[in-house]
Amino acid sequence: MRTALVIGTGLIGTSAALALAQRGVVVHLTDHDPEQARTAAALGAGTDGAPEGPVDLAIVAAPPAHVATVLADAMRRGVARGYLDVASVKGGPRRELEALGLDLTAYLGTHPMSGREKSGPLAASGDLFEGRPWVLTPTRDTDTEVLNLALELVSHCRAVPVVMDADAHDRAVALVSHMPHLVSSMVAARLENAEEAAVRLCGQGIRDVTRIAASDPRMWIDILSANPGPVADLLADVSADLDETVRALRALQSSDEAKRRDGSAGIEDVLRRGNAGQVRVPGKHGSAPRVYETVAVLIDDQPGQLARIFADAGLAGVNIEDVRIEHATGQQAGLVQLMVEPKAAPVLSAALRERGWAIRQ
Secondary structure, X not given: XXXXXXXXXXXXXXXXXXXXXXXXXXXXXXXXXXXXXXXXXXXXXXXXXXXXXXXXXXXXXXXXXXXXHHHHHHHHXXXXXXXXXXXXXXXXXXXXXXXXXXXXXXXXEEEEOOOOOOOOHHHOOOOOOOOXXXXXXXXOOOOHHHHHHHHHHHHHOOOEEEEOOHHHHHHHHHHHHHHHHHHHHXXXXXXXXOOHHHHOOOOHHHHHHHHHHXXXXXXXXXXXXXXXXXXXXXXXXXXXXXXXXXXXXXXXXXXXXXXXXXXXXXXXXXXXXHHHHHOOXXXXXXXXXXXXXXXXXXXXXXXXXXXXXXXXXXXXXXXXOEXXXXXXXXXXXXXEEEEEOHHHHHHHHHHHHHOOOEEEO
């Protein structure tokens, strides 16, 4: 691939353009908002000048509701040898293109499984997709050259190609992305009118659950409007679990011992099924999940503290597998949770204590 045209310079489009430009591909940028394309160009994602002729690959990074329209226009104008989109829904756009009577041999629907809570070109990064799955949904009609161009794009972005059927993809993202986002938003909505005294007690748990609720509602309306059926089906299942959980909790309030036992069994069931589902979430680098030990270190909120901890862990010969930071409410302090291999936990704890760190048991 020597040339590319990115149509839509938001977070995903600009991030892909940055990755391509960094690897020597001549990238042309266009957007319905010319100022956004100029911003992406200023960031080094390419040029907002129009290509002189057809490019090797056109990448449509428009909202799902507009993907088919934008693709159809680009294909009719013959702007590229191959066309793909990066929308989070795949079945609907393809069916819209088929209904328009377009030759889809030069088209491939794709979806990079990566993003941020922020949107727009200023939030973009050339390494946004590194190590992340990038779904490709070819059909029997897909031209081999177009598939190769898509694989080259994925390689340039250092992502991991995953081939799926379009409708299977849409059911999958409903489960792992779209439904969780709505649930996160529903939990966060409970905080909107909560008493300030209660909100001040927020800890890492509520931060983890509500983090993705900070995303742009307009963007998510576009996404959910393109995949409403599978998401609604999953939320119906969640609703059934909620109803049963509410019933179990009410039973725990009863003065009847048998009802309390029944309520306890209901709560235990949903918690155990949650355990069983959580362990299926892929671990580091997409591998099977592993169990780590946590070494918790109390730190002051001062510059350089994290760098010192990591340096001291390195001197102890311990690899930090993951890290979480929990800030203390109303204090300039926090708790750094270092996840390490179980056999390394006592070694790290001893080394950090020796270097003056306060270890929380």
